[in-house]
Amino acid sequence: MMTKEECTEVVLQARGAAKHYRTAAGEVRAVADADLSIAEGEFVAIMGPSGSGKTTLLSMLGALESPTKGAVLLRGRDLSRLRSRELASLRRFELGFIFQSFYLVDHLTAFENIRFPLGFNDQLKPAARDARAVELLEMVGLADRADHFPRQLSGGEQQRVAIARAMANEPAVILADEPTGNLDRHSGDEIMRALEDLNQSLRQTLVVVTHDENVARRARRLILLEDGSVVADREIGGQSTVER
Ligand SMILES: Nc1ncnc2c1ncn2[C@@H]1O[C@H](COP(=O)(O)OP(=O)(O)O)[C@@H](O)[C@H]1O
């Protein structure tokens, strides 16, 4: 019998990936040897108590932090062996990040925030970049907010701009760190619906860190962290319990 890893392509893999920090108070083991394979098109939720290593693990998977020990591989390529130029390109084109506090550029409009990462995309001519930014705004339901600055948008709208920005160059993987953490329930549902749609329609691989059961329930797989260790990793229902 073929295992899941043999029949679907593995996009991201952690092999004994650990992250230790030296602090004045001693060594902090933020993540202990993590072994994970994430296949193309998966929707994975990562849960665990505060301080259990969720952000650190996600940062290693997304090439924002390098492991102290072990390795992280993107499509079989060891991230720690890449040159800085290759890493920059990978962060621009293959990985999309969504953070709890959005991190939009204050002095750029919604359109400009989304257009920005497209500026690095040599495969598109300037006019095509503009068109793509408009398409992305439409995708997240903000076509009529194109000229609004972040401060003129609600939290949910800002997060939708951040999703569109993360999607701009069609990355293979979207990594989201508590994307609904600063939102009310209604906006949070909207964000998760937007992410789910991307996962289902574009087969976008989605890894979402959350401490919200309602968010996690939508995933197909749940990884639990405790004290920096993966203590559970299992398939779950992937049902949206929220009324549409
Ligand atoms: N840059 C750092 N330096 C020292 N300790 C850190 C650093 N980043 C995270 N930690 C510690 O590592 C542990 C895991 O942190 P984190 O990954 O942010 O957890 P979570 O996202 O689950 O709340 C915590 O004990 C935290 O204090």
Ligand SMILES: [Mg+2]
């Ligand atoms: Mg965190």
